[in-house]
Amino acid sequence: MRILLALLTILLLLNSACAIGNYSPADPARKPIDESNNNQREFLSFSYIPESRDKLETNPQTLPLQSLLVKDHLEHHSKFIKVVVVSSPPAIGTHVNVYQTVGSFSSPWCTASSWSLGIIPCYFEGIAYETHFDVLVDNTPRQSYRYPIHRKAVSWIGLVPFFWINFLTGQYEEAFSSNIRQFIADANRDGLL
16 A cells, blocks of 8 residues: 555656646747937836736845846846836836736646546647736836747656756746847837837
């Protein structure tokens, strides 16, 4: 009985290692970001709104990864001198709300695969997340941008020895950063950033 319980525990722990996946944005950045610092503006505020409101933090030491990525890209690639994280849009100035919605890309085979602890193989691809950027100027909505993050993956218990391949594939952070760069390029083109 103990051996069976130990094997079941090992299978449950290795179940997440049974998938090899790749994240990618729908389109790579189509236009390079304008790096010129002409006509710099005072400050830009933004809010990253996680799926769960209780994860919202305003302390820069404990910002979620997504907030740090948005802040870093906006500081380096926009025409604003200062980028600040706020919990709500200011009455005056440019503000960007950033949030993600979860896509659906499940299939009956993937459900069967998870119920069988990876014995049944599964391949899936689709939109994992959709990143939204809402630009407000003087607390008035001006423009909304949406960019999908695609995920392709195969899941099967036989892939456990090859889990290291995940370190060579596109990661979520890279796809999210690509969405931020595309947003900055599009908002610059529209004269908002």
